[in-house]
Amino acid sequence: MGASKVDIYSAEINDMATIAKVFAHPARVAILQYISKQEGCICNDIVDEIGLSQPTISQHLKVINEAGLLKGNFVGKSICYCLNINRFQEFQELFNSFFNKTKSNCC
Amino acid sequence: MGASKVDIYSAEINDMATIAKVFAHPARVAILQYISKQEGCICNDIVDEIGLSQPTISQHLKVINEAGLLKGNFVGKSICYCLNINRFQEFQELFNSFFNKTKSNCC
DNA sequence: TTTTATCATCGTAATATTGCAATATTACAT
DNA sequence: ATGTAATATTGCAATATTACGATGATAAAA
Known part of the structure; x- marks a missing residue:
């Protein structure tokens, strides 16, 4: 298989799992932390900061974005995430x- | 690839991702919720409760257990999770x- | 217009995850 | 000891994820 029996x-349980998945990869955790640290939200030195290729970072950003966690502003040819x-x-x-x-009514 | 560049x-970031992974599958979320709902910590009708095979549930329980989230008491031939x-x-x-x-020092 | 920089997408290889059938193990009961 | 119920492990097929090189698309700069 490989596919979850969604x-x-x-819906509540599936939502929880979907959201957790966003944080379930260290690159995405690192990206989120890095973005939040930037004053004025600086652009794609994320690639330099983290040690992954540009396409890979772009892919992770897509996942984060699809979860609704990003705002992207275009600033010249760059994007401010x-x-x-x-x-x-x-x-x-x-x-x-x-x-x-979950913990409240536990044994 | 398929392997994360851990x-x-x-360590902090990797920990975060590892923990999130436990909650990143609906079966595991469902198992945790079910276990916590039981008064006095009842045994393995988890298989009946959730619609997956016994080996699959066992595998998910292993993941949850390896994260340190379970206590298992043996009660006869059953195990009380x-x-x-x-x-x-x-x-x-x-x-x-x-x-x-992450949210505190954001742009 | 051509170049250059930035970012997205496509294609693909390597690996991980999910799920189940078959089998093994464990622990009690007889 | 043997049988039986509960759980774990193994092996495998299907699918998902991760990562990157190559290629596109876009917009400022030259």
């Missing part, structure tokens, strides 16, 4: 809600 | 620390 779980904090906060709340719900 | 990231709340709480704190750090 249809047998509730910026964290979508609202969405990020949403994720944090979802995680906490999952954690709290 | 050696180019800090129980959430390791301390570890679970640890994970929650790690996530929150990552979220807070």
